[in-house]
Amino acid sequence: MITINGKKITYKEGKTVLETARDAGIYIPSLCTHQELEPFGACRLCIVKIEGMQGFPTSCTTVVRDGMVIITEDEELQKVRRNVLEMLLSEHPNTCIVCKDKSECEECHFGPTKAGRVTGCNFCPNKEICEVREVADYLGLEDVRLLFEYKNLPLERDDPFFDRDYNLCILCGRCVRVCQDIRGRGTLAFTQRSHRTKISTAFDKLHLDSECGFCGACVDVCPTGALSARGSKWYGDADSCTDSACLLCSVGCTFSFESKWNRVMAAIPRRDGSTGGQACSRGRFCIPQLLNGSDRLKQPMIRKNGKLIPVNWDEAMTYVAEKLKKFTNDKIGIIASPSLTNESAYTLQKFARVALHTNNIDVPTSDFTSPIMKTIVASSSAISNEGKIKNLEKAKWIIVLGRRIFLPSSALNPSIYRAKKKGAKIILIDNETKAKAPRNVDVNLKLGVIQTLNLFYGIIYKLFNANPNxxxxxxxxxxxxxxxxxxxxxxxxxxxxxxxxxxxxxxxxSKGCIIFDQGALRCSNPEAIVNAIMNILILSGNPDGVIPYYDGGNDQGICDMGATHQYLPGYTMISDSASIKKFEKLWGTTLPKKGKNYREMLDGGVKALYLTEAVPEKKLRNIEFLILQDIYPSKIMDKADVVLPACAFTEESGTVTSLERRVQKITQAVEGPGLAKPDWKIICDLAKKMGTKGFDYKSHQHIFREIKETVPFISSEGIWSFKDKPPRLFPFTIEEKINELPSTPPRYHYRGADIVERVDDFRIQIEKGGA
Amino acid sequence: MKSEIKKIIKLFKDKKGALISILQEVQKKYGYLSSEAISALAEELKISENEIYGVATFYTQFKFTKPGNHQVKVCLGTACHVRGGHGIMETVERQLNIKHGETTKDSQFSLERVACMGCCALAPVMVVDNDIFGKITSTKVKNILNDYNRNGGKKQ
Incomplete structure (x- = not known):
């Protein structure tokens, strides 16, 4: 029990005075502390009085002890704090903060006024969320008695994504600490000393040349307007904020989407997600530019006389329904985009099986996902509720297959770095002989896929013989x-x-984790590699440590929902005639026993193709009728007979499943452009047009309820796992016939939108080699 | 350069907090801390070059530009300040077309400001390499620098 301002308060062992006070709802001003970061004691604003302690200790660095009597606010403290703030403000433009006409000015100035140089709050991009102003208001600062000295440093605007104006910097060190301690990059450092102290890179190099990953963590922690996201800095207050998640990769970072004028303007990472508020340049900065393009598909279109003509939904649906009836069931194929929500994927596969009576449905990433699913379905035991990303931090070793996972901005990086700080050994296996090992890697092996497999077999042999029981x-x-x-x-x-x-x-x-991307499986027998990975993890006592790094945002969810040719929802084998009876009964239909995979469908296996994502148009063969349901025009549109505008993930609600099997909500932040509809709605409308029953879903929740019925392991949001399955080992033989397939460079795209093409800043980052 | 730097790092292997000593050795070897030297260090020590640069810039002992053939030091201590040291500094800066802390393009001179040379009776004082020039004026400065430039380093 401690006493703060005369109130008795219970405390948690090991917390600081500041944390304890804030938990109890008592405000203590501070500019350098941040919940993610270690205490630093730089700003001296959080000083308090503690009985029995000399002077004014800083509450952020003082650990609570039993019986402490603390005063957080009295005239003496406020006076010292005001003096401290005055000194801070003697180097930070302060005219607006201490202006007498402030309140009247606020009434007529909405948001910041765009200006080349920031000379006051009215010209500052951070106007609405400035912590310096908050503290000044709290202290009732009316005047700065010290002479103001503008540092007159050059604006740094030559890097992608964010601008830096260190004339506004108060040297709290949050950005330096988040970059070094959380992200493990060390792009920013305090340089020089005394008056000339400045946050900068070595020799004032560009961030592009200084290992920066442009993750934006520094921008998020900056209490002033010194660091600001270029794309969103002048919009001022958002109309609304929507808590949702990102679908640009499979890590599943959670974001708060700020929208204005029915556009998403910024994506701010949420601290309650699995990555703890850390994201990557794609999620943090690219979403607005990627999704707000003026060329978004807005109307359904039908090809008439060789030209795509805009039509209304009803006409488009009637046309598609009639056309599809002309093809036999096994000649129709559906490609499920890995960027669909679970609800849309479920509806899509149900549409394929019930309305079209076909199993020709697959994801474009099936080369990677299908061996993983096969092994996971066979082996997966119950996994912890904490999630794989959180567990990554506890690993004693981490094997990373694929350099991409290590690229500076990857949202998995902070977790890997945290493990490394706790003493984990990081092993990177890749085949890029010329590239240097990233700094945080302990061992970098340059091995091809087949050599890696042999390495794994050797390890399995050793591990097993060391402890066979x-x-x-x-x-x-x-x-x-x-x-x-x-x-x-x-x-x-x-x-x-x-x-x-x-x-x-x-x-x-010791227990560890293995992370691998699609490049790690590029051989003629990818299953062997996944099996070997599982064997190693089981032999080291952590079957939960397998982390496949999917390219698509919802690859895991799409496979869970059964939008693949081998599985029905919940990994019911399509060939298992006993198990599929349940679905036949539920859906009131008979299910076909066989289906074609992605390659077979594109390679002339089908005549009518329903795409929910643009595929490389050169791969298509013998397609007579092509439906494209996407968000942007792409090259394949030249061949499409029907184009249907879909909503992007900021424009619809539903659930998605991240690589750690965390089912999480995405929420509609803005309206879709023009007549665009969520995918599940389009599919339901089409099914109804075709006269199929069972597609009367009223909302995405309605579909999720049905998913819960059919997929036993998904009961609600959160991590799913198979219950009570013992781990399964995989027998193996060293094959000599495996061929290595050529590796392909990673593609960064969301459905038909290529991020590299659409977001200039991202292209610059990629060209520099760090994404 | 890399092998040299590896050698230096070996001297301090497994010692914690040896960064400053390493930097001193590197500076001793090359006369200054070049950006190449710092990136080589960063790679070997597995910390970011920005961090190393941050540490190094805190200390005035470290230089980041290549020193010239002649080190010019102008005193701006109390006595020299009173007797017009700033004027001398300005003259030298104009003459060499550099600011203090920099090196001329032809790498002949590098200029530094110092706080006291310990011979205040001679104020204002300028030191070139190891030669002390006392009671100097702007005219004298030009001649002195010209002499050094012409004679390639030897005093007349």
Missing amino acids: LVKDCVNYGAFVKSVKNMDKNKLGKDISKQVEKITKIIEN
Whole structure:
């Protein structure tokens, strides 16, 4: 029990005075502390009086002890604080803060006025959310008695995404600390000293040349307008803020979308998400420019006499429904975009199976997702509720397959770095012989896919022989033991054997994680690699540590929903005639037993194709009828017979599933452009036009209720897992016939929108090699 | 350069807080901390070059521009200040076309301001390399610098 301002307050051990006071709803001004960061004690505004302690200790660096008697506010403290703030303001434009006519001025000045140089709050992009002003208001500062000195530093506007005006900087050090301690980058540092102290990079280089990942963490913590996002700085107050999630990759960062004039203007990371308020340049900065293009598809279009003519929804739906009836069921195919919501994906696969009686449905990323799903479905035991990204921090070692996961801005990076700070060893395996190892990597092996597989086999052999009893209870134990015993170690090669020793030494007897991207599976037998990864994780006691880094925002969810040719919702095998009865009964139809995959469909396997995302148009063969449902025009539109405008993820509500199997909500922030509709609505309308029953969904919640019925492991938002399944080992043999496929550079896109093409700043970042 | 820097780092292997000592050694070797040296250090020490630069700029002992053949120091201590040291500094800056802390384009001179040379009776004082010039005036400054320029470093 402690006393603050005469009130008795309970406290938590280890918390600081400032945290305890704030938890109890007592305001103490502070400009340098931040909930994400370690206490720093720079601004001296959070001083308090504590009985028995000399002077005014800073509450942010003082840990609470039992029986403390604290005063946070009295005239003496306020006077000292005012003096401190005056000194801060002697180097920070302050005319508006201490202006006598402030209140009248506020009434007629809405938002900031765009100006080249910021000379007062009215010209500051941070006007609405300025912490300096908050503190000045609290202290009732009326005058700054010190001479104001404008530092007259040049504006730094030559880097992508954000501007820097260090004339507004109060040197709180938040940006330096978030960059070094949370992101592990160290792009910003305090340079020079005394009056000339400045936040900068080495030799004032551009951020582009200073390992910056443009994650925007520094912009988010800046209490002043010194750092500001260029795209959104002049819009002032948002009309509304919507809590939602990002769908530009599969990490599943949560954002608050600020919208104005029915446009998303900015995406601010939310601290309650799995990545704890850390995001990447795509999510933090690219969304407005990516989704607000003037060339968004706004109207349904039908090709008449070789030209795409805008029509209304009814005409488009009637046209599509009639056309589709002309094709036999197995000649119609559907490509499910990995950027659909779970609800849309569920509706889409139901449409394929019930309205079209076909299993020709797949995701464009199936080369990567299908081996993963196969292994996960077979092996996955219950996983923790904390989530894989949080668990990543506890790992003792992390094997990363694919350099991309390491790119500075990746939202997984802070978690990897946190693990590293706690002593984890980071092992990067990639095949880019010329590239240097990223700074936080302990071991960088340059291995091809096949060599990596052999390395894994070697590790499995070692780990198993070191402790064969550990995995006795696992499914397939007998077969697995046999395959280990039959393994011919000489086939691995000398070089690999050396590496095996090295890596095994690091990972034995400790739990770790393996993260891999699509490049890691580029061979003729991708399943073998996923199996090997699972074996290693089970042998090291952490089957939960597998983290596939999908390219699409909702690859996991799409597969959960059964929008693939092998599975029905909830991974019910399509060939399993006993299990599919449940679905046949529910949907009132008979289900086809076979389906074509993505490649087969594009390679002439179907004649009518329904795309929910643009695919490379050169791959298409023998398509007679092409439907494109997308958000932007693309090259493939030249071949499309019908174009349907869909809503982007900021314009619809639903759920998505991130790479850690976290089902999370996305919420509509703005209206879709023109006549654009959410995907599930388009599909339902089409199904109704075709006279199919069971598509009378009133809302996305309605669909989610049905999903909950059919997919047993999804009950609500949060992490899903298969309950009570023991881990499963995978027997293996060293194959010599596996071929390595050429790797493809990563594509950054959301449905038909190529982020590199549409967002100039992102292109600049990519060209510099760091995304 | 990399191998040299590796050698220097080896001297301080596994010692914590050795960054400043390493920087001093690098400066001893090259005369200043170049941006290449700092990036090489960053790579070897596995910390960011910005962090190293931040540490180094805190201390006035570290230089970031290549020193010239002749070190010109102009005293701006109390006595020299009173007797017109600032005027001398301005003259030198104009003559060499650089600011203090910089090096001329032809790498002949680098200019520094110092606080006291300990010979206040001679104020204002300018020091070139190890030669002390006392009671100087703007005219004298020009001649002195010209002499050094002409004779390639030897005093007349």
